Amino acid sequence: MSNPHLDRPDLSAVERTLMERGGQADRYAPREKIRTLVVEHFPMLGKVTALRFLEWAQRNPDWSVALPTGKTPEHFIKWTQRILRDWDRAEVRRILETHGLDPARKPDLSRLHFIQIDDFYPIHGWQQNSFFHYVNRFYLGGFGFDPKKALLIDPDKIGLDPGEDLDQVWPEGQVDLSLRTRAPRTALQRRQQRLLAEVDEFCYRYEERIRELGGVGFFLGGIGPDGHIGFNVRGSDHLSTTRLCETNYETQAAAASDLGGIEISSARLVITIGLGTITWCPETTALVIAAGEAKAAIVQRAIESEPSNQVPASVLHKLDNACFYVTKGAARLLTERRHHQLETPETWDDTTQRSLVIDAALNAGCSLAQTGHEQIERLRSGSLLLERLERPVVEACDGAASFLKESLNRALATPCGETFLHTAPHHDDIMLGYLPYLAQFVQDPANSHRFQYLTSGFNAVTNGFMVDRCNWASALLRNPEWRAGAQAYLAPDRREHREAEVQMFLDALGAEDATGAARSAVGARLLACVAEIYGEPDPEALEHRIDALRHYFLTTYPGKKDEPEVQKLKGMLREWEAEVLWGHLGFGLDTIHHARLGFYKGDIFTEEPEINRDVLPVLEEIRRVQPSVVTVAFDPEGSGPDTHYKVMQAVAAALRLYRDETGRNDIRIWGYRNVWYRFHPAEADLVVPVSLGQMAELHRLFLDSFASQREASFPSYEHQGPFSELARQIQVEQYRQIRTLLGESFLRRHPDPRVRAARGFLFVRVMELDEFFEKTRELKKSIE
Template identity: 45%
Template sequence: MLSNYPLSKVENQFLKESGTPTITTLIPYLTVDNFPKLGLLTACRFLEWAAQNPEGVISLPTGKTPEFFIKWTKFLLENWDSPKGKEIRKKYDMMDVKKPELSGLHFVQIDEFYPISSTQKNSFFHYVNNYYIEGFGLDPKKALLINSDEIPLADNLSFKEVFPNLTVDLSLRFREPTTQLEQLQQTSIYLIDKWCGEYEQKIRDKGGIGFFLGGIGPDGHIAFNTRGSHIYSVTRLTETNFETQAVAAGDLGGIEISANRLVITIGLDTIVYNPDAVAIIIAAGEAKAPIVKNSLEIPMDNLYPATVLQKLKNGRFYVTKGAASKLEDSVDNFYKSGPWTIEKTEKAIIDLCKKLKTYGHRLKLEDLKNDKYTSLIPNLSEDTVKEIMERVVDKLNRGTTKEKNEVLLHTGPHHDDISLGILPHVTNQLQENSNQAHFSVLTSGFTAVTNSFVINTLNETKNLLDQGRIQMVNFEDFFQIGYKLKMDKDVYHYLTNVASEQPEQRLRGLCHRVVRALVGIYKIESVTALREKINDVISILRNSYDGEKNPATIQKLKGMIREFEEELVWAHFGVQVKNVHHLRLGFYTGDIFTEQPDKDRDVEPIVDLFRKINPTKISLTLDPEGSGPDTHYKVLQATAEAVRKWGKEKDLSNLRIIGYRNVWFKFEPHEANVIVPVSLGDIAVMEDSFANCYLSQVNASFPSYAHNGKFSTIAKRTWVNQLNDIQLLLGKNYFYLHETAKVRSSHGLIFFKDMDVEEFLEHARELEKSIEGML
């Protein structure tokens, strides 16, 4: 199977565990069940290599991707001979591996933003020093790092003097400078280029990188070698593309900054210079599946930078099953392993419709027999397609059934998750008066609010105070109790001015809520103190670097802005503020690696909410791989534990769990058991409410790599694409000739999974198992 690519002992054990029967890709790969397990695999392989190469050269990634690699590496080093450590080492054939001493290793930093101060906590220089040099006990004298403050520039000036707006114009490499400043900048760019060449030579003088670990971007970039980078590229100062900028926006405080920041990166040829190098790319989640497929199955091509690993006998991809899901091997394995299921039949037929670009009722038995996968369907007959069509119609019927007398608790990890995931379904539920609806966002969500948005809002608040247009501050008891009252009035005032198209008055509604938040957070007792505090917060934010972690009080202020936005959305449907619950779970801290949920701090508030509301249905985002934003799977863990705990107090046999996905993850039709029609009106409500209520998100400072704009646009496209898949199976006439107006008006579809408690807990349990014992 892999005769040309000898695997290490660790890799062999993980290969056996994965159950992958055949690997035919141009670069070998290993699959694991979820994101935390990916970290364990990578940590075991790294420590195995380090034990064999105590003075080797390593290059390790930054950002959120290596979270569990770092945690598992530290855990194993600290627990090498503990019962848990021995259990892991025995399981993965590491009992004869001597505990490695990492201080002899030589470290090479992969990349860095330019320019960025090395003292900033969001610089990769700081990350490397914190998590690798100090965290792994490496020798700083043996580290080759990228420190922007130390790269020589013209006249020995600092980068802030040469590039005062922190923007580097690379056209100066090829054109004449027009000002004295541009002359300095041109000379400096040439000096940076020289420094990059010297950095490359230092790596090669060490014999090249012996162990490389990197993530892969949505466009296929490794390090900052974006799509189209030369296969023989070396260390250089370069621009990035939108997908890379979108991914970096979280580090730098918004796309506004990352779009204008250059990078220094090692090249593709740097990575593969050492022919004996172990080079590993890790990828998690179905969103990475297309680029993983192209990177592994296409011959070496600069459109897919990771294909350069084909040069290495020890080049590898370590991926979750979701990330591997589009590989031909994985698709084969899906169909050929285990018993045949109705879900396999459904997937095979829908995929055949897409492959042949034909409607389900036009598929012939001959088409099914000639296809690689539909030919495997047991008892294949003329009725097979009809049976699947009926199955999908049943899912649609479930999605149009009117729910009554339900107590609904819709939850989301972040603000806007519920709206982007299942708003049309929620709208249907809210139209029935016998239903009682509650909404809860489980984290504060402050990281999605930029400093500039808060500064602008506070300046407007100060102007309104000066004009006497925030009259509530003059009420006698406002600073004692009044600031806590009439929250619904703020919401109503805001939405009234959305309707009357008065943006200034709408903004005034936001400023009212900001005043209430400031008084509550800072215990303000007078108008004078309020003005002073507004000035203080503005000053702190203006003196913060982009992407800097805010003080806890400002985090809370940002979070309360997001909470107000969430209340506005549900007030569209008459939901009162008291039915929108803000849990602010404590694991959400704004650090690059947030803590695992704590059973007392993070689980008990959810259980209390269950007790208070006594829901009959709970919705939540379903990310069983743990491969998306870490908030998603940590909220999933906390919610699952809360359900378990609540289940010890009462009978939950009638409780239903609704697992939905939104812009980060998508259900395949065969994975969902409920399909909800979405009308143009539903889409308009979702887009309008997003644009009018989520003010901090409209400018899309932290966009998806898939779209340079609002997340609501991605949600709409997802719903429309899901309709296209089902229309291919059922035919368009099924929809526009349907007896039900709701189905006739379908221009999109929502997929979700309706589960009982045991089924839900089984999804969560698999993720939990991969973290047990580490933390």
């Protein structure tokens, strides 16, 4: 097919410049089936994608573009806006010239036709968490696309009669797709059947209009955990067109944060352009962006596997102008690319050698003691490893085994005389990351501990959860005895009462009185928080305020950004949960610091940390504690929630300042990972045995302490249930790795009963400050 909007891959100066600068080929045969560009980190991913888009727009001023929603395009949006805004400034002109763009030809995006890729259904277009709202805010408003030339999906405008509302036709947001084929039984079902037909007709016309534009000229998308692009989930036909359809669990879990919980996202359908829509024009430029190690497995499948409906993104293999833009972490499992990197001597170190030896053993399913030339040669880079080894294979395998045994021995040697500052982005991160290890020495008086929670975590609290707590608070207000002493109880200086609430709650758990005293303790804390936030310690005023809050939580659509007072209230209940957790282990409020860093505001894109607002509170705590060990959720590429990544940057910046002012270089960093991503065994400096009893205790403590997370409204795409269950699953998976590598007899005959009892393992990475700083970028470079 001939198309006037022609953009061949060999004409992309941006990709050519970046690949030449990084010493990369556009693909590494025979395994890579599509061009791939690897960049250093997440912000750089946004920058190069913005440059490639603007390069395409210079050459195709009148075609069509389809751009993604959600958190993935954060830096793409920021960089595109910055470049367009500052096009004529010397700094931006240098960037343009360096990457092969013509500074004299600023693209006029108003000439392009914007195509919305997808949206949930049913959802009101005016909701802040609808994709219709997103594209209007960030693309039509932020980029300057002409709304008259835009193809948009506004569910409020599809098939409804004048004055009719989506909520009237679809009560509770439930759409019954069986009405496409079965006879309706009620008047409401007859109306629903007609509206379904209207939605299907809209999808057909939408597809037709895209083709009239010559197809999608430029497509940019993220990739879901099942390989989906758009909402084309695993199993989607590669010839699929725009349609109303269901999603799968992985997609529902990924969308839960957008919609206010998986209870909502699992009930929603989606309208999405199809895989056939994206690839209809063979000259389409299609980019997929992915960041972080958590995406590595699906990125590998999408790039290396043959086209299959089980990997929807593999449909892009047919497009000459398609390319994956990924960070180093996301590219970690690309076989040929990794082999090429290993051919460069400077990329070779002890960790690399150790990981290859371990991979050879795990791939063969044998212990390191049984691993030899045959098992190593099965690896793509096995022959390279054998060439580089400066000692016999048996010694290399023994060395890897010794490393793991030393890591295990370090974990068995209980820390003594240490001063710990445990930091966490969210309130359950420490628990999920390393609590079974911490529990072994946290109560030893030879060590001291301070726990610093860096965000208030209000995004993880549902409105339904808050309604229950409001009801408990109302019941307490109706209690004459409590009401009589309320004013003294709610006085501004109430630290004693806060401690008493935690103890009352724990006493109730011990007495198995979860519906009586435990609810009273939670209700009392909620009333105290409301009194503090709204300045209303009077019981009568509190009663009215609780009624107003209950109404707010019942009537506000899930996923809406809350007003600041409500955010603070939700966050304070998350803070209460952390206090309950450490209360289980005998720690009082004097050991817990809630930093509530200001970058965490509940926006779609979390702000970058700032020195005064976000780094100094961490620095003050470091000064106060003077730690010998600081624990950090170690996420250099944003593999998990972006809050983890940005909190890590703030902690690193604070530690830099502290070292500069004190000269201390002896602080050790314990990098931990929880349910979002894993360490490779070769990276683990502490291999911690976890018994079945410890797993059970972790689960019990999680359910007892983190009630807001008990129902798993915001779960991982890997597990349908609370995070404590997923943590156990990961520990068991890591146990199987260690059992394979060291041999079952090693574990069963180990002299330490903790190892013999192990049915799980935790991995922790220990770093000196210089190594930690090397893995984290300075804040001022975070968007450069």
